[in-house]
Amino acid sequence: MIKRYITEQVKDALQRQAAVALIGPRQVGKTTLALEIGEQHNALYLDLEDRDDRNRLDNPVLFLESVEDRLVILDEIHRVPEIFQTLRGVIDKGRRKQKGKGRFLILGSASIDLLRQSGESLAGRIAYINMSPLSVIEIEDNRAARETLWLRGGFPDSYLAESDKSSLALRKDFIRTYLERDIPLFGPRVPATTLERLWTMLAHRQGSVLNAAELARALEISAQSVTRYIDLLVDLLLVRRLLPYAANVGKRLTKSPRIYLRDSGLLHALLGIENPVQLAGHPVVGMSWEGFVLENLLAVLPWRSSAFFYRTAKGVEIDLLIERADGSLWAIEIKRSLSAKVERGFYAACEDVKPQRAFVVYAGDDRYPIAEGVEAISIRGMIGELLADSSLPPPF
Numbered sequence: 001m002i003k004r005y006i007t008e009q010v011k012d013a014l015q016r017q018a019a020v021a022l023i024g025p026r027q028v029g030k031t032t033l034a035l036e037i038g039e040q041h042n043a044l045y046l047d048l049e050d051r052d053d054r055n056r057l058d059n060p061v062l063f064l065e066s067v068e069d070r071l072v073i074l075d076e077i078h079r080v081p082e083i084f085q086t087l088r089g090v091i092d093k094g095r096r097k098q099k100g101k102g103r104f105l106i107l108g109s110a111s112i113d114l115l116r117q118s119g120e121s122l123a124g125r126i127a128y129i130n131m132s133p134l135s136v137i138e139i140e141d142n143r144a145a146r147e148t149l150w151l152r153g154g155f156p157d158s159y160l161a162e163s164d165k166s167s168l169a170l171r172k173d174f175i176r177t178y179l180e181r182d183i184p185l186f187g188p189r190v191p192a193t194t195l196e197r198l199w200t201m202l203a204h205r206q207g208s209v210l211n212a213a214e215l216a217r218a219l220e221i222s223a224q225s226v227t228r229y230i231d232l233l234v235d236l237l238l239v240r241r242l243l244p245y246a247a248n249v250g251k252r253l254t255k256s257p258r259i260y261l262r263d264s265g266l267l268h269a270l271l272g273i274e275n276p277v278q279l280a281g282h283p284v285v286g287m288s289w290e291g292f293v294l295e296n297l298l299a300v301l302p303w304r305s306s307a308f309f310y311r312t313a314k315g316v317e318i319d320l321l322i323e324r325a326d327g328s329l330w331a332i333e334i335k336r337s338l339s340a341k342v343e344r345g346f347y348a349a350c351e352d353v354k355p356q357r358a359f360v361v362y363a364g365d366d367r368y369p370i371a372e373g374v375e376a377i378s379i380r381g382m383i384g385e386l387l388a389d390s391s392l393p394p395p396f
Contacts (some may be wrong), residue, residue: 024131153265
């Protein structure tokens with residue numbers, strides 16, 4: 001089993017809060033991690049997609065109070081969102097008995113914001129932790145492993161598949177499951193064929209600025225429907241909406257967000273890319289790499305930091321701009337090549353926003369200066385810089 005980076009974060013959260021919500025897309029490894037932690041806590045595991053386990057919660061207060069000395073793992077919490085209201089009373093009563101920590105580990109396949117709609121009553125009683133697909137700091141530290149992770153994506157079963165063909169088949173099954181079962185559960189009834197077309201169109205436009213009107217014309221639906229469907233994909237942690245940086249630089253700036261499919265493996269599956277040769281020759285290869293790097297970096301984004309992109313109407317841009325808690329900026333350019341060459345537009349953008357530090361994340365392993373105040377750095381190296389600036393523990 002691959003050791004997951006956030007394991008210690010979950011354990012620490014259970015020591016300070018009554019409930020911990022572990023949030024991530026389906027099949028990302030939440031259940032495996034929860035069961036591993038549960039073995040150390042004599043945990044009771046309930047799969048709320050299982051009718052028998054749901055029936056055990058017919059009288060939730062009585063049942064949960066009967067197991068107050070055990071960690072209770074509630075998997076697929078979106079199946080019974082009303083239980084959040086019950087948990088408040090159970091937690092508060094337990095606190096009066098000095099049983100106020102490490103009571104519940106809640107697993108969900110939707111965004112924190114979506115779950116909070118049902119969980120406002122748990123404010124101050126719950127910690128939320130995002131679980132991303134596998135990252136480069138959780139696999140072997142070599143280029144071949146990174147290339148495999150990029151091609152197959154970070155869902156453990158896909159990454160560990162016996163062949164690229166088997167990996168692709170698993171991801172296609174994953175997409176079909178979301179389209180036919182999970183998406184109708186969370187959102188309004190959406191025709192699976194329409195949503196699959198939209199998802200595929202977003203894949204072809206990986207990293208591009210969102211143009212809802214253009215997508216709406218192609219799909220023959222309204223722009224409002226396109227926006228609503230993308231909102232749903234964002235809530236399900238399948239798509240990332242990267243907002244533009246609003247700088248007072250006296251220039252016309254892009255105001256629409258950039259859209260990325262969060263897992264490179266799902267991106268490649270939607271485009272029918274099976275192996276490295278097909279990927280290398282595909283028009284999306286550069287933006288696929290950019291999205292892959294972006295997700296790896298944002299998975300370790302320091303607390304109270306925010307991520308943006310910067311682009312003017314004339315095309316001067318920065319791929320990733322990180323605003324840290326103290327208000328300072330880090331500018332990050334992402335390059336697929338083994339040489340960290342940067343276009344003039346990046347330097348012009350840096351003159352606009354004046355970042356405190358600037359990096360070019362490229363496919364190589366070395367670190368070296370390429371201009372005054374600009375360093376070439378590997379993905380792992382950049383992750384190390386972000387972790388050094390955060391309260392998160394260091395990599396393994």
